[in-house]
Amino acid sequence: MRGVWYAVPVTLARLIPRLPGQTGRSRRRAARNTFETVARIGYGARGLVYLSAGVLTLLAVLDRTDGAAGAREALAWLSQQPFGRAWLFLAGAGLLAFVSWRGLQAVFDADHEGRDWRGASTRLSQAFSGLGYAFLALSAFRLLLHPPADPLAEQAATGRERAEQLLSLPLGNWLLVGIGLCIAGVGLANVIKAWRADFTEYLACSADLCRRVAPLARAGYMARGLAWLPLAALVVLAGIHARPADVTSFGAALDAVERQPAGAWFLVPAALGFMAFGAFSFVEARFRRIRPPARVLPS
Numbered sequence: 001m002r003g004v005w006y007a008v009p010v011t012l013a014r015l016i017p018r019l020p021g022q023t024g025r026s027r028r029r030a031a032r033n034t035f036e037t038v039a040r041i042g043y044g045a046r047g048l049v050y051l052s053a054g055v056l057t058l059l060a061v062l063d064r065t066d067g068a069a070g071a072r073e074a075l076a077w078l079s080q081q082p083f084g085r086a087w088l089f090l091a092g093a094g095l096l097a098f099v100s101w102r103g104l105q106a107v108f109d110a111d112h113e114g115r116d117w118r119g120a121s122t123r124l125s126q127a128f129s130g131l132g133y134a135f136l137a138l139s140a141f142r143l144l145l146h147p148p149a150d151p152l153a154e155q156a157a158t159g160r161e162r163a164e165q166l167l168s169l170p171l172g173n174w175l176l177v178g179i180g181l182c183i184a185g186v187g188l189a190n191v192i193k194a195w196r197a198d199f200t201e202y203l204a205c206s207a208d209l210c211r212r213v214a215p216l217a218r219a220g221y222m223a224r225g226l227a228w229l230p231l232a233a234l235v236v237l238a239g240i241h242a243r244p245a246d247v248t249s250f251g252a253a254l255d256a257v258e259r260q261p262a263g264a265w266f267l268v269p270a271a272l273g274f275m276a277f278g279a280f281s282f283v284e285a286r287f288r289r290i291r292p293p294a295r296v297l298p299s
Helices: 002-015 024-061 071-079 084-108 117-145 151-167 172-196 207-241 250-258 264-287
Strands: none
Touching: 024 071, 024 084, 024 250, 024 264, 071 084, 071 117, 071 250, 084 117, 151 172, 151 207, 172 207, 207 250, 207 264, 250 264
């Protein structure tokens, strides 16, 4: 994965045409602008996906749609709208752009996090985030190339099939429990980040605007973190009881929460949090400081 992330930005820099009479400094500036544009497109694509997921989840609480939605369910919903193939292509391409930016952050330390414990943990989380969005982008292109009749049902069936394969392995039930605990860890990490992180640190905007948009990020990360916990619980229970049928999709796990007494009291804040996270992604698309490392720029 490190090799892929290393090759993508270097190749992108080499694809920038050398104009007649162009100096090395102007070519580096053009490469820097290209990387910045790619990163901003990536943040915008992430915003589109999570804003869609939040709207769909809120509509599910109001019984206006079939069920709650995570990022993959939002892509499936986009595929069924007018011009759905165009939406999927734009979302997939934008998410790949975001993956390339995550690679610059994790591998090339674009944000100058350093190599101490705090910097290394931040870059590691950025690498795992990039890997997750890479799978999400692949899901978008898979829907684009082979659109199923019922994308949501296929996602749940795929989860159960993978759980069956895992349970067939030696100690497979404990592996499934471990995966569930990892999912819970991702959720808790988002909750902790919501409380501790300074989300305005990398924004190039006025102090007043930064103060106004920071709550969007806190609400978004809190909602994302808490929303992972129901799925984590289902996966852990599937491993303990060796029942692959318990493994389902992110959206179906939220649906299971909604069916509980007072489940809507959990789902409405989750929906609003997803929308807040999408809105903050759009803020980052406009105001995020993007500093491509010198190592990936043309010499």
